[in-house]
Amino acid sequence: MLKVERASVYFAARDGRTVHALDRVSLDIPDQSFVVALGASGCGKSTLLNAIAGFLPLSEGSITLDGRPIVAPGADRGVVFQKDTLLPWKSVLDNVALGLKFAGVGRSERRDRSQALLQLVGLADFSNAMPFELSGGMRQRVGIARALATDPDILLMDEPFGALDSLTREQMQELLVSVWDRTGKRIFFITHSIEEALFLGTQVIVMSPRPGRIVARFDLDFVKRFAKNRDAREIKASPEFANLREEIRAIVHSSEDFRSAAE
Numbered sequence: 352m353l354k355v356e357r358a359s360v361y362f363a364a365r366d367g368r369t370v371h372a373l374d375r376v377s378l379d380i381p382d383q384s385f386v387v388a389l390g391a392s393g394c395g396k397s398t399l400l401n402a403i404a405g406f407l408p409l410s411e412g413s414i415t416l417d418g419r420p421i422v423a424p425g426a427d428r429g430v431v432f433q434k435d436t437l438l439p440w441k442s443v444l445d446n447v448a449l450g451l452k453f454a455g456v457g458r459s460e461r462r463d464r465s466q467a468l469l470q471l472v473g474l475a476d477f478s479n480a481m482p483f484e485l486s487g488g489m490r491q492r493v494g495i496a497r498a499l500a501t502d503p504d505i506l507l508m509d510e511p512f513g514a515l516d517s518l519t520r521e522q523m524q525e526l527l528v529s530v531w532d533r534t535g536k537r538i539f540f541i542t543h544s545i546e547e548a549l550f551l552g553t554q555v556i557v558m559s560p561r562p563g564r565i566v567a568r569f570d571l572d573f574v575k576r577f578a579k580n581r582d583a584r585e586i587k588a589s590p591e592f593a594n595l596r597e598e599i600r601a602i603v604h605s606s607e608d609f610r611s612a613a614e
């Protein structure tokens with residue numbers, strides 16, 4: 352279990368004011384779950400992910416992964432950002448193998464494990480390609496393979512598909528469901544898209560800004576249905592999906608109205 356307990360983060364803004372980016376957020380991310388954080392800009396989604404990744408300290412509260420306190424980045428957490436962070440001078444295979452190299456894994460095992468992961472993300476034939484030869488979606492696939500290379504306990508994804516065109520985005524969502532289903536990794540995923548959140552999450556948390564709080568939680572099973580029947584259109588066209596989309600839209604908008612009224 353990854354456990355966030357009453358996590359708060361305050362930042363000192365440049366004008367001397369204090370920004371309350373996260374306010375006593377509690378969240379459980381069980382094994383094999385797919386937890387999606389949804390909310391308008393500035394509601395603390397990235398702050399929460401960065402704290403789980405160990406990139407920034409909490410002001411109050413705690414985060415533990417299977418009982419171990421998180422205080423720094425570690426190989427037990429794989430991270431994927433919106434902008435890929437591939438090294439342009441290294442091949443696709445070497446990019447995937449990078450974390451394994453740092454972990455001291457030998458050359459041939461690095462090759463085998465990285466090749467298997469490239470197969471998992473549908474890029475088996477691109478191991479010798481250079482990053483500049485790949486499309487945006489393919490680069491994100493390499494990023495996912497690289498994040499999985501050290502066999503982490505959780506995958507942390509900060510708007511990984513936010514810069515992709517809508518068709519590629521849907522393909523990437525479907526690919527990610529396969530990766531999740533086959534590896535059994537738990538995932539914490541951030542998005543602005545209500546539809547993406549509904550399609551992917553076993554749990555969706557809706558956040559609102561200033562201070563960043565969780566204002567609603569939904570347990571869902573669309574992603575499990577898709578993992579079984581692989582029919583995204585059927586799921587997204589279902590009345591159940593449409594009703595929830597409207598319900599969540601109303602929550603997101605009311606938290607934005609609240610913010611503008613307060614300003």
Ligand SMILES: Nc1ncnc2c1ncn2[C@@H]1O[C@H](COP(=O)(O)OP(=O)(O)OP(=O)(O)O)[C@@H](O)[C@H]1O
Nearest residue numbers: 362363364370372391392393394395396397398399
């Ligand atoms: N290093 C920092 N210094 C000061 N303020 C910060 C810092 N990082 C984030 N903030 C502020 O904290 C709040 C939450 O930011 P955060 O990036 O976590 O939101 P978000 O929900 O991820 O937004 P977006 O969807 O736009 O990425 C915002 O008001 C932001 O301006």
